[in-house]
Amino acid sequence: MLIEFFPLDITYKEVNGRPIIYLFGRTKSGEQVCIRDNNFRPYFKVVCEPEALEKIKEVETKKNNDVLKVTDIEEIQTNLIEKPTKAYKVFTNLPKAVPVLKSMIRNIPEVSGVYEYDILFVRRYLIDKEIVPYSLCAIECDQVTEKSKVPVFEVKSIKQLEELPNPKILSIDIEVYNPLGRHIDMDSYPIIMIAFYSKNYKKVLTWKRFKTDEKYVEFLQSEADMIERFKEVIEEFKPDIITGYNSDGFDLPYIKTRAKKYKLKLDLGLDFSELNVNQRGDTKSSISGIVHVDVFKFIRKILGRALDTDVFTLDAVSAELLGEKKHDVDMDALAEHWDNVSDELNTYARYNLQDARLTYMLLEKILPNLIEFIKIIGLPLFDVDRMSFSQFVEWYCIKQASLSDQIVLNKPGYYLEQQRMHDRIKGAFVYEPKPGFYDDIAVFDFRSLYPTIIASHNISSGTLNCDCCRGENEIKTERGTFWYCKKKKGFLSGIIEDLITRRARIKEILKREKADLLLKARSTALKYLANSFYGYLAFSSARWYCIECAESTTAWARQYIHKVIDAAKEKGFTVLYSDTDSVFLLLKDKSKEDALKFAEEINKELPGLMELEFENFFKTGIFVSVKHGEGGAKKRYALLDEKDQIKVTGFEAVRRNWSFIAKEIQQKILNILLREKDVEKAKTYLKEVINDLRDHKIPLGKVIIHTQLVKNIDSYESKGPHVAAAMRMKNKGLDVFPGMIIKFVVTKGEGLIRDKVKLPDELTQEDYDPEYYIKHQIIPGVERIFAVFDINIADVVSKDGEQKTLAGFG
DNA sequence: GAGCATCGGGG
């Protein structure tokens, strides 16, 4: 019979000494099924003299009652580091035989190399069969009998079609009893609530009865009953995907720990296997047949880079991606309410559900990105959700290697990896700006500089220093002169070129169809992948590590940016600043059109896919020095564009341990200078705020300083102000722990600062010390901005007779 | 300042 189904999860089992592959998923008509394949055999690759084959055939060993042996050898024509090579596929009886037998075979003298012995069996299956998870497959199969929650079919043939519409997603979140504030102890403290959320589905389970009007609250008799019910809910709902926020390391392990305590079997898997928590390395929790997606993992590792937030809490991430926050409840009081069986618990049930709801909506938002990575990389959702950028590059290369007959290179051993970690690469070129105030700035940058260099110069480990092209396509670097073949396309450079051109085509379509979310996600995925290649080449544990390739890439980048700078100078522009892939030009007597024409001329001379792009014009800009005195600052400037938007880079304005008033003053002064070019007004404003501070007209909330307590307060050698504040909190009986943000205010008085620290609720607006704030918060934030106009900040802020104590501060 | 240790998210 023919079944069309979307494979979501893949696993394998050993039955009677043979491995069987199981694909779980949903059919087009919506039925959950399992497809079984017992015709796929584990193998790895060997490069050797033909004389070795007799010895390889006989390799055999025993391990825990299993015979591990070579079952077959097949000769293949392939490529090693892009050179034609004869190799052998060595098949074994079991997947676990591979690592054992490869070690034995590597020791045979006629064997020069063993490869592809650590590509997980199920991943090997997907690559070789060219199956893309999440996408519709047409399968010729027969139904078979096997213990399972869903029907099982035996595969005859598989063909790839389209992707799964509307997967059933169930979001979960737990609340636990936690009397000691932050401390988490799965063995001692019970789960008190479990929330579920999906489209048209809400439920909160709990096991103490409180007053509520919410129909979604379901009361159970005990924690054990609640966990049993948790299992039932999942079995009734039949989700394709279960999701949570940090559920890999918190919710699911917690549930498993509690279930174990009550000796409950959590056989959630469609094959009746138990919820699996893998504690080694980064904790992973899985259920066979149902894909567990931890939203936090993907956000932190992949999407987080593109977010403004610097913490990846559910609250911060939801606020940025969804424009919605968690409910504001006092978590420290939850344990007490639970003990007293207070009706306040209803507020916590609502809070619990909201967390599950936010997680659900976040998954809906990021799923298109995940799906695009699945399609590009070809690995299951579970794997893609937990991968890093370097793993994306690596697995994409592994898939491409299989398609273009390249042997997958081995991971470095510990020693080689340590060695590689000492390899240093000369980085980007920075043209330091002269501190100052400037008018009419044009900014240009190279579009995807490193990827386009790799593609255009054919940079790849197999094209490096070829025999045929010495003296051509050559680059001088810190570790020698390298050249790259001009006749044959490289493996890595070919992959990058393909990624760049595919993305360019998608961007063309997006110009017409702006709202296509999947296309947008695909464009993003291709961009992330291409941009990760340079880092991958220099990543010490990469299979395709190539320090010469990485070194050549930055060397060419420096060469190109120099070329642009020289050409700009020749055309009469003043180069203000340049960093890595961008140049800032002063227009002076030139027009914008002149600047655009200049870029056009540069582009005529650039090879391949490289392009210098116009970024923006800025009406005004301030470049500030980092050090005192002369010398420009790297990456510390503020610009005003033609739409009157201010772009600030590198100022500490966003630092958490600054008071609000310090940030506010810095921003306002930049505003006045850039928009009104009025230094006197900025000075007057500063004087006014300082007078307000001295008159205690600034509200207390604006002078609170936030600093993170990084360790236990007893282990601080030097007692900084925030430690002093933490000690005050502890003395008041408040919970103090490493990692928490301490809020404090510095008050008037004699002696050390730490003796003048008070907690915000201990004082009034009259108590803070204006001079402390002026000296330690206001001045450091604006001093260098005023220095650009040759203004000594001390003159502006000084009280009579105190000038000298302020001079040169910072 | 190199080298080592811890942390993140979660209640």
Place this chain on the structure above:
DNA sequence: GTGTACGATGCTC
């Protein structure tokens, strides 16, 4: 499970 994250930050010597 054909395994053992990773990059940033802070502390110590």
